[in-house]
Amino acid sequence: MSYTIQNPIIPGYAPDPSIIRVDHDYYIATSTFHLNPAISIYHSTDLANWEMVDHGLKNHEVDLRGTNTPAGIWAPHLSYDVATKKFWLAYSHMLNMEGREFNADNYAISADSIHGPWSEPVFLGAIGFDPSLFHDEDGRHYMTILEWETRDGYQHPGHIVIQEMDLANNQFIGEAVRVTQGFTTRGCAEAPQIYKRDGYYYLVLAAGGTGYAHGVEMGRSKNIFGPYEANPTNEPIITSAPQHIYSLGDPDAGHFEAYNPHSIMQKSGHGSIVQTHTGEWYIAHLMSRPLPGTTLNPLGRETAIQKMTWNDAGWLQMADGSNLAKMTAPGMTGVEAGETAGxxxxxxxxxxxxxxxxxxxxxxxxxxxxxxxxNQGHLRIHGENSFFSRMNPAIMAVAASAFEFELETQLEFHPEHYSQSAGMNMYYDASNWLYARLYHSESLGGTTLGILQAKQGERIEFIHDKVFIPNGVVALKFVTTFGKTKIYYQIENQAWKQVGPEFNTAYLSDEGVGGSEGEIGGFTGLLCGIGAVDAYRHESYADFDFFKMTNK
Known part of the structure; x- marks a missing residue:
């Protein structure tokens, strides 16, 4: 019984997917940047329906406080060593992006189960970012990584390098070998991954920057250290912009000129290959869906999947013969699709x-x-820093996953000072958010509902839109429709009433949060959640009855 996979398979904030199969189970790890817990892990049995099941970094392995977005945890690479039956996660902790130095510490962790416990991180060096591990059939192991180039007069962003590793003793073997700066003219080769088939080592790269010119490209060699020959098409095997693009030396750019007006899916790239238990081949890759008529992507970079085949010359290509990523893909042969993921x-x-x-x-x-x-049956959040803080904001949020959705919560809060607040928010990063909150109003003489907004670091208070809440209990609702948001409140089961104007929240997107001309300002996505602030004495707390996000 055949089925069709609908993309994105993981909607909203799920970039840089790394996919593996263990028996009949499939796992994907994705980047989390400045968020905790770090490295999201998803599971599926049919490639169509995915559920977040765990995180790779959840036990104090990293401190992300103070991180400038979009730094943090980048491009986790998930692998499985058949010989030892161990899962491995390699990842970058991007510490600094100023001056385009891109200082990253790279690590690997291992576990006997996808749920851990994971080993102490093993340091893989600071040569660049996007490390991956390859476990060869002869028992040898190799790390691939982008060696970030900082020197003037050299092609940026740098070389892809490969080095053998003794994983059992956490040691490198020999020297790192520079093998390529990419296989097409798109440049910005990064996220290297090695696969082996029929005696060839296939090196798969992300290319073209993580904007509208993004793609997946491939080369191969009989020797793991090369030389690697490029796919004879000299073009990506997956992209949303199939036209020829020349951007060598451009380290990373939005490439808005590569926007494809004929495709819902944009930015397709950074892919990872898997062979199914049915003998078929797929590639998981990141994608974006701009708001209609715009180049703004509030849902950030999501995860999609395409069915692939090997041609007679031994090169991987899309099953339909093109290199244009699609919004649907054929499901696995002889497999029944599971219950549709909500x-x-x-x-x-x-x-x-x-x-x-x-x-x-x-x-x-x-x-x-x-x-x-x-307070059992409630989530109690103790307030701390303001939402402008990159240190200790008290926020619990989930990734937005649709263009039309409603958020709803009910909370009880009794502030004593105007700098104490609690409520619901839409949040991109510390400089960009919308917050409907209860706080103490001295002018109204008690607990009051008001609205704060942050837009590229500017604090905006809607002082004429506030409502006295006599007993400190209120239900809140956000209704968002394609980048427009209305805020409602309810007291004691009375009718919902709107507070404030209709807000343009489309700017809470990768392209709407700043960035120099031609660059994308962020690489994460919109979050929706609840939180509290106490910039007074760090003593107040709010009790939330529930939180829900309903996609339309």
Whole structure:
């Protein structure tokens, strides 16, 4: 019984997918940047329906406080060593992007289960970023990585290098070998990954920058250290912009000129290959969906999948013979699709632990500031820094996954000072968010509902749009339709009432948060959630009855 896979398979904030198969189970790891827990891990049995099941970094392995977005945890590479039956995760911790130095520390961790416990991180060096591990059939192991070029007069962003590793003893073997700067004229070769088939080592790269010219390209060699011959098409094997593009030496750019007006899917690139248990081949890759009529992508970079075949010359290509990524893909032969994954979200906070999809910018989640134990049946959030902070904002959020959705919560909060607040928000990063919050109003003499907005670092307070909330209990609702958001409140089951104007929230997107001309300002995506602030004495807290995001 055949089925069709609908893209994106993971909608909203799920970039840089790395896919593997272990028996009949499929796993994808994606980047999380400045968010905790870090490295999202998804599971599927049919390639069509995916569920977030865990995180790779969740036990104090990294400190992301102070991170300038979009730095943080980049491009995790998930692999499985058949010989030792161990899962491996290689990743970059991007620490600095100023001066285009791109200082990253690279690590690998391993575990016997996809759920861990994961080993202590093994340092892989700071030569560049996007490391991956290849486990050869002879028991040898290799790391590939982008060697980031900083010197004037040299082609940027640099070379792809390969080095043998002794994973058992956490040591490098021999010297790193520079093998290529890419296989097409798109440039910006990064995210190297090695696969082996019929005696060839295939080197798969992301290319063209992570904007509208993005793509996946490929070369091959009989020797793992090369020389590698390029795919004879001299073009990407996956892209949303199939026209010829020359951008060698351009280290990374938005390439808005490469926008494809005939495609819903844009920015297709950074791919990872898997052979199914049915003997078929697929590639998981990142993609974006701009708001109609714009080049703004509030959902950030998402994960898609395409069916692939090997041609007679031994090169991988899309099953339809093109290199244009599509919004649908044929499912696996002889496999029944599972229950359709729902991407709405709801947590009633009835369990000791909260939903795995909850994420927090910059700081770690821990029971000192967020828990369900202090008031059972509620999520209690203790306020701390303002949402402008990159240190300790108290936010619990999930990734937006549709253009039309509603957010809803109910909370109780009793502030004593105007710098204490709690409520619901739409959040991109510390400089860009929309926040409907309860706070103490001295002019109204008590707890009041008001609205704050941050836009490229500017604080905007809607001082004429506020409502007195006498008992400190209010239900809040955001209704978002294609980048336009209305805010509603409800007191004691009365009718919903709108507060404030209709807000243009389209700027809460990768392209809307700043960035120099021709560049994309961010590489993450819109989050929706609840939180609290206490810039007074760090003593106040709010109790939330539930939080839900309903996609339309």
């Amino acid at each position: 991407h709405s979200f709801e947590d009633q906070f009835e369990n000791e632990t909260y939903n795995v999809r909850f994420t927090t910018p910059y700081r770690e989640q821990n029971t000192k500031w967020v828990n369900t134990s202090e």
